[in-house]
Amino acid sequence: MPEHAEAGPSRTRPRAPRRKVYPTETFIDGRGDTLAIRTFAEEDTDLAGITRLCDEELSEPYNVYTFRYFLEDWPHLTFFVFPSADDPEPIATIICKLDMHRERTMRGYIGMLSVDKAWRRRSIARKLVELAMSRMELAGANEIVLETEFDNGPSLALYEAMGFVREKRVHRFYSNGKDAFRLIRPLAQHPLLSMAALRERQDAEQRSMAKEGGDNRSAVPPEIAVLLAGPLAPPTAAHADAMAELASLTIEPLPKPRPPPSYIM
Known part of the structure; x- marks a missing residue:
């Protein structure tokens, strides 16, 4: 190429962008x-x-x-x-x-x-x-x-x-x-399944005590009995203890998501 000649367009093709590969x-x-x-x-x-x-x-x-x-x-x-x-x-x-x-x-x-x-x-x-x-x-x-x-x-x-x-x-x-x-x-940790199991335990213990002629009151721990009684039960010391126990197990809530499209339930 002459000493003062202008360089022409590059013949080198641009490289294609490398595809990202993610771990699998x-x-x-x-x-x-x-x-x-x-x-x-x-x-x-x-x-x-x-x-x-x-x-x-x-x-x-x-x-x-x-x-x-x-x-x-x-x-x-x-x-x-x-x-x-x-x-x-x-x-x-x-x-x-x-x-x-x-x-x-x-x-x-x-x-x-x-x-x-x-x-x-x-x-x-x-x-x-x-x-x-x-x-x-x-x-x-x-x-x-x-x-x-x-x-x-x-x-x-x-x-x-x-x-x-x-x-x-x-x-x-x-x-x-x-x-x-x-x-x-x-799933195994479904709260309704857990409550059903607790009620079954309560009923079984009541039947057992009635059969033996003893007190017919449930032997279920009082904090569990309060939870089984539902939200309309009058507040008691056991209720306060149960709520404190539940509060200690509470995890940080997930961010509130945006409302779904109307056809997603």
């Missing part, structure tokens, strides 16, 4: 293949995969604002499955939330579950539900709730095999006019 864990599916699983990372990376899976595999149409409702407050409760850790295209997803229901129970809610048709019958859906349920239970969930179409036999069979029961049929729940079954799975 592996599991073995129902056919013995090793798949990768991880939680939601960020919208730029994962929202397209969520949209594709839900648009292609679910009958109910969802828009980006519905996805953001879940992802902004509960990103740790959205999971993806990939054919391998290096594959950027997810083959399955589950999207959940966890918040207080009617000031009584911490309710986990499975909003969407989608598995690519080519990857079904490999226990991937079951793996995602189990993982989501375990994470929600660790975070304090007392129950898990979801809806599915009333005539979706495979989904009903899966959930009922995992301990879900049909709470009620919701008429015209979906935008296509179909009914849904609302399914619920109480």
Whole structure:
């Protein structure tokens, strides 16, 4: 090149931006293949995969604002499955939330579950539900709730095999006019289950004492008896002690989430 010649345009092609790779864990599916699983990372990376899976595999149409409702407050409760850790295209997803229901129970809610048709019958859906349920239970969930179409036999069979029961049929729940079954799975720490167990213990001890001819009053500790009596019971010293005990076990409440779309219960 002459000494004073001007340099031409560079022939070096700009490098493509390197794709972000996020940590994954592996599991073995129902056919013995090793798949990768991880939680939601960020919208730029994962929202397209969520949209594709839900648009292609679910009958109910969802828009980006519905996805953001879940992802902004509960990103740790959205999971993806990939054919391998290096594959950027997810083959399955589950999207959940966890918040207080009617000031009584911490309710986990499975909003969407989608598995690519080519990857079904490999226990991937079951793996995602189990993982989501375990994470929600660790975070304090007392129950898990979801809806599915009333005539979706495979989904009903899966959930009922995992301990879900049909709470009620919701008429015209979906935008296509179909009914849904609302399914619920109480967890081991469900307060209503605990109260039922305490009442059974109280009744059994009352029957035992009556049979032996003794005092028919319950031998249940007074702080438990007060709680069983309900909120209308007159306050007593035992009530104050029980409330102090409950206060010592109270965890810091979760941030109050934004109201859900009207079709999310």
